[in-house]
Amino acid sequence: MSKVIAAISTSVDGYIVGPDDRPGCGLGVGGERLHYWVMGGPWTYADDGRDTDGMQGADREYFETVTQGVTAGIVGRTMYESSGAWGGRNPFGGTLIVLTHRVEDQPPVSSGFLFVDGFDAALEKARELADGGGISLGGGADLIRQGLRAGVVDELAISTAPVVLGGGKRLFDGFEEDLELEVLGTWSSQFATHVRYAVKRTTEAS
Amino acid sequence: MGNAVLEMSVSVDGYVAGLDDGPDNPGGGVVERLHAWAFDEDFRWFRTEGVQGEMMRQVLEVGAVVVGRRTAEQVDHWGGAHPGGVDGSRRLPVFVPSHRPPGPTVADYPLVTYVPDIETAVARAKEAAGERDVHVIGAVTGQTGLAAGVIDILQLHYVPVLLGSGRRLFDLLPARVELEILRVVDTPEVTHVRYAVRR
Numbered sequence: 001m002s003k004v005i006a007a008i009s010t011s012v013d014g015y016i017v018g019p020d021d022r023p024g025c026g027l028g029v030g031g032e033r034l035h036y037w038v039m040g041g042p043w044t045y046a047d048d049g050r051d052t053d054g055m056q057g058a059d060r061e062y063f064e065t066v067t068q069g070v071t072a073g074i075v076g077r078t079m080y081e082s083s084g085a086w087g088g089r090n091p092f093g094g095t096l097i098v099l100t101h102r103v104e105d106q107p108p109v110s111s112g113f114l115f116v117d118g119f120d121a122a123l124e125k126a127r128e129l130a131d132g133g134g135i136s137l138g139g140g141a142d143l144i145r146q147g148l149r150a151g152v153v154d155e156l157a158i159s160t161a162p163v164v165l166g167g168g169k170r171l172f173d174g175f176e177e178d179l180e181l182e183v184l185g186t187w188s189s190q191f192a193t194h195v196r197y198a199v200k201r202t203t204e205a206s
Numbered sequence: 207m208g209n210a211v212l213e214m215s216v217s218v219d220g221y222v223a224g225l226d227d228g229p230d231n232p233g234g235g236v237v238e239r240l241h242a243w244a245f246d247e248d249f250r251w252f253r254t255e256g257v258q259g260e261m262m263r264q265v266l267e268v269g270a271v272v273v274g275r276r277t278a279e280q281v282d283h284w285g286g287a288h289p290g291g292v293d294g295s296r297r298l299p300v301f302v303p304s305h306r307p308p309g310p311t312v313a314d315y316p317l318v319t320y321v322p323d324i325e326t327a328v329a330r331a332k333e334a335a336g337e338r339d340v341h342v343i344g345a346v347t348g349q350t351g352l353a354a355g356v357i358d359i360l361q362l363h364y365v366p367v368l369l370g371s372g373r374r375l376f377d378l379l380p381a382r383v384e385l386e387i388l389r390v391v392d393t394p395e396v397t398h399v400r401y402a403v404r405r
Binding site: 012013014030148156158160162163164165166167170171172175176177178179180181182183186188189190193195197 | 218219220352360362364366367368369370371374375376379380381382383384385386387390392393394397399401
């Protein structure tokens with residue numbers, strides 16, 4: 001059975017994007033700070049390229065451990081849109097499933113994106129594509145909350161950037177489940193504190 | 207002069223207390239889940255040994271506290287002074303920012319001082335604390351202090367639990383605050399992250 005990992009970056013006040021996220025401003029106004037750890041230092045939306053070559057030290061160690069063995073991924077439509085569809089091609093290799101109610105404008109197979117309607121259907125497709133490897137829930141917040149509510153998330157990995165954003169979209173807005181976690185590992189750099197948590201299963205979980 | 211430290215145990219989903227937090231139910235039913243790391247086994251006193259003990263000693267060795275009126279009144283100002291020192295025997299001065307005059311018991315508490323705003327509270331507490339730090343207590347007071355730019359250190363203790371409801375540490379702070387990670391202490395029970403507030 002594939003392991004499901006929800007991994008995301010947040011601010012100290014719990015926002016996964018700052019205010020007004022949109023194409024060209026994917027992490028919201030001032031939200032670049034959330035991904036300094038990804039880029040290996042300060043960057044802005046105006047910079048060219050969005051690769052992870054600059055990632056270093058503990059940030060890279062964390063990234064490698066959390067992505068190791070992951071062979072399929074799901075993202076929400078809003079994240080897909082606000083990233084500008086990563087320039088029209090899935091940068092993560094393989095097929096990236098995009099969870100959306102609007103599947104009519106399905107992108108070509110060569111883009112590496114596959115639109116799927118409904119969380120359960122998306123997860124089923126991901127399990128098929130993963131072929132026993134791990135499945136990442138890359139965000140946004142709503143996708144991760146759906147996964148946690150459905151009781152299918154094995155691991156929650158949170159990278160907390162040292163900033164209070166003061167607004168945006170909260171990871172746990174409207175999330176009302178009470179769940180015990182277990183710390184699996186911690187990595188820290190000047191740009192973020194990364195903690196991997198196992199989500200403990202309760203007996204009444206579906 | 208010492209630092210003004212806002213110190214909080216917080217769940218991974220950002221809560222510092224339960225929703226029904228009140229005088230009859232301090233902490234709102236989640237005290238044990240959020241604060242177990244800080245106490246000895248029977249919750250009589252704080253741990254003062256080991257990694258968690260080192261964290262608690264930083265809190266116990268402060269020179270004064272700033273606390274919101276709500277919390278202060280819930281515990282009747284700790285009977286006139288906040289317990290400090292490793293064994294709780296030091297009596298620490300307490301500063302409460304509030305626009306309204308204090309309640310009747312405060313007249314008997316020479317170490318408890320009501321001041322009009324958070325800036326004054328932190329400034330007076332730092333004077334009283336000398337070289338020691340000032341412990342800022344309470345989510346609302348802490349956020350007000352961060353917005354006013356008078357908090358120097360944010361010490362968070364991230365507890366591995368999702369509570370699903372409660373009072374958030376950051377609920378009313380609309381301001382952007384840049385932080386710097388000073389120290390991360392990783393334990394199975396809790397992840398301690400110490401941030402400096404950048405000016």
